[in-house]
Amino acid sequence: MTIDSKDAVAIVTGGSRGIGRAVVDALLRQGFTVWFCSRSQSSVDRALSDLEPIFGERAVGRAVDVGDEPQVNAFVAEVSDRHGRIDVLVNNAGLGLFAPVDEISGDDWRRLMRANLDGPFYFTRAVAPVMKERGDGFILNLASLAGRNAFAGGAAYNASKFGLVGFSEASMLDLRGDGIRVAAILPGSVDTDFFDSIGSPGSTQRDSMLRAEDIAQTVVDLLRYPSRALPSRVELRPSLRKSSAQ
Ligand SMILES: NC(=O)c1ccc[n+]([C@@H]2O[C@H](COP(=O)([O-])OP(=O)(O)OC[C@H]3O[C@@H](n4cnc5c(N)ncnc54)[C@H](OP(=O)(O)O)[C@@H]3O)[C@@H](O)[C@H]2O)c1
16 A cells, blocks of 8 residues: 555545544545544534535545444445555544542443444454455554553543554454555643543643644555564653743
């Protein structure tokens, strides 16, 4: 896959807001046709109303819950039928849930695992045969430094992201012989709506966080590696430079 190919097709899950939206923008600017999804049709429509005037038919959005296996399979089949190829999958959609282990309800636990683990599994399994056919593809999994470092209140989120890192590395080993590269991206805190749903930290704290665009740049940089090279895990931290709010 060459990133500059005009025919290249990418799927980005959770592409309506936050990191996913920045990745959608970056891949569209690189010339990809980008299919993105999120659960809510209205948030898909809002993103499309920004993107379509600039990128036209290269931006396509659908309301898909990544934890719903039939919806995922139908979405991937639609992309594959339309283009006959899928070059890049970014498994970005995910939720946060921060509470002590003995206060997490079964429903909340399952909701988190559906989004953060079932989703990447369903998508990876659905795109793998399409990528194998061309002997080419790149799958990027949005994990987190919470997938390496456990913290109090993180039992569910840590479990999902540690799980995603393990899933990413095992899939990488399964698929690299078929020309499919798989990488996990592990960012520290990124200033997005994610923090609104879990109790927003103060604006000073948010100023020192990474920006969604930083993660999008990592995605583009990884895609630029020659196909013989497989950077399979990237950790990205805020530099915490005292003199800069960048
Ligand atoms: N923000 C951070 O500090 C940070 C740090 C490290 C890693 N991450 C990871 O990066 C990813 C994106 O985070 P973010 O900060 O951009 O979050 P965000 O601003 O809350 O955006 C999440 C996106 O995912 C979609 N989404 C959520 N659940 C979904 C589901 N079941 N099916 C389909 N779409 C779904 C949301 O749209 P709908 O609500 O319409 O579904 C939205 O587009 C997550 O996996 C997160 O764990 C975030």
